[in-house]
Amino acid sequence: MAKFHDRRETQAPARREADLMARLPAVVAAARALPAWRRLLAKVDPATVVDRAALARLPVFRKSDLPALQRTGLPFGGTIPGRPGDYRRLMMSPGPIFEPEAHEEDPWRVARALTAAGIGRRGVILNTFSYHLTPGAWCFDAGARAVGCAVIPAGPGNTDAQLDLIEAYRPDAYAGVPDFLKLILDAGCDRGRDVASIRRAIVSGAAFPPSLQAEFRARGIDAYQLYATAECGAIAYETPAREGMVVNEDIILEILRPGTGDPVAEGEVGEVAVTILDPKKPLLRFALGDLSAVLPGRSPCGRTNMRIRGWLGRADQAAKVKGMFVRPELVAAVLARHRDVARARLVIARAGEADAMTLKAECAAPEPGLSDALAATVRSVMKLGAAIELVPPGSLPNDGKVIEDTRPVG
Structure with missing residues (x-):
């Protein structure tokens, strides 16, 4: 089995960045032609969006x-082209959010x-994600078939049937949430x-704590995490290096200060925003509400793309105080009027x-x-x-929190 899916994974980072930026104007133009994006991009000339600084605007x-x-x-709310009949499958995620699947492999x-x-x-994968709606x-079914792996469309639940399938087909891999794999193993x-027979797993959709990772290793299962959403597909994935998650190709990933569109410094925790370079389904600066951070350096596995630390929590930190909602956007609005303040955190108690x-x-030399x-x-x-508390630069935790609610629950 090849170590890499293709040569793009090991290309020079500068070459990848140049390719991404060369493709970006066409994606902006494709988005601008759609009703929902037209309102957001009315004053944007796609030809000028040629680097990360322009994207950040x-x-x-x-x-x-x-x-x-x-x-x-x-x-589809005017966010992607075409009508429902133009797509292969039509699905629905919680929200509800209606998601079409394209005809590509x-x-x-x-x-x-x-x-x-x-x-x-020639592998066999037990796919326990839900096939219903x-x-x-x-996502995993199509990916498995693209790499030549047979798929057992097991879906979730029905442990006895899962055990029957495993004994009959001897799958070497599992796809699903990590908790359900533990349930199957314990039941077996x-x-x-x-x-x-299960020796590998790719897990997503739920927390995968170190204790569960260690338990799978002790049972002889090599499990990998995938960060994905229905809108973006696979965003970043774990590799044998076990150092963060490598960002997928054809994606521009930014880490933004919660409540703003401003990229943070490398290593600082912020909100994940994804740009998908697909003119047929353009997605620009799509903020997911998840927190992560860029992991500096290259992966020892040989892949050269950006790495992130994985899922670090949620950026949506809205809280209700005395009947009023406070949100990260409001903290950002305060800082916009005080440029000498680098970072801030609103603590509610x-x-x-x-x-x-x-x-x-945080302020270096307060006036x-x-x-x-x-x-x-x-x-x-x-x-x-x-109340206002001025603190030295670097004293606030690097955890992406703009609002910290310390009030007791219950």
């Missing part, structure tokens, strides 16, 4: 906006991740069933029987009166009062 399109857009009556770009996990030609199972052990807010602001000015801006923007 485009508006962010949030996944949370999709359900409302798709209720406009336009096919590997439309979700999962094959590369399967190759990295050692899953390929949602895209998950079809308890019932004296032979599940030893209880003081006696009342909610209380403190804005912790006199900065605390009072910040307090006035917070009240103007958020319609709530907050």
Whole structure:
């Protein structure tokens, strides 16, 4: 089995970046021709979007906006071309978000991740993602067939049937959430069933804590994580190096400060935004609401693309204080009026029987009166009062949090 899916995975980073940027204007133009994107890109000349700095000036399109857009009556909310009959499958994700599958061989770009996990030609994979309405199972099904791997369309649940399938077909690989693989293995052990054929797994859609990773290793299973969404397909995947996740080809990935469209410094935690370079289904600066960070350097496995640390939580940190919602966008609006403040965190707590807010602001050399000015801006923007605490640069945790709610639950 080949170590890499193709030569693109090991190309020089500068060559990859030049290729991505050369293709970007055509994707912006394709998006601008669609109703939903036309409103966002009305003043954008696609020919000028030729590097990451120009891309960063485009508006962010949030996944949370999709359900409302798709209720406009336009096919797919006017975000992608064509009508339902132009696609191979029509599915629905929670939200609801309606997702079409294109006619390409590997439309979700999962094959590369399967190759990295050692899953390929003449293998057999037990696919336990749901084949009912949602895209998950079809993403892995198409990717497996693209690498020449036979697929057992098992779907989730029905443990006894899963054990029958494993003993009959002897799959060497598993696809699904990690928890369900543990359930199958435990059930096989308890019932004296032979599940030893499974030696590899590609897992997604749920947390995969180190304790469960260690348990799979102890059982002789080499498990790999895949970061994917229904809108973007496979975004990043784990490799045998076990150092972060390598970003997929044909994708521009940014890490943004939550509540803004501003890219953060390398290594800083922020919100994942994805641009898919496919004029047939353009996606620009699609903010997923997930937190991650760029992992510096190259992967020891030989792949040269950007790496991320994996899923680090959710960027949606909205909280309700005294009947008012505070959101990361409001913190960003405060900072926009005070350029001498590098970063800030709004801490929400209880003081006696009342909610209380403190804005912790990083500032190298605060001007006199900065605390009072910040307090006035917070009240103007958020319609709530907050104490101000000026702290040295670098003192706030690098965890992507803009709002920290410390109030007890319950």
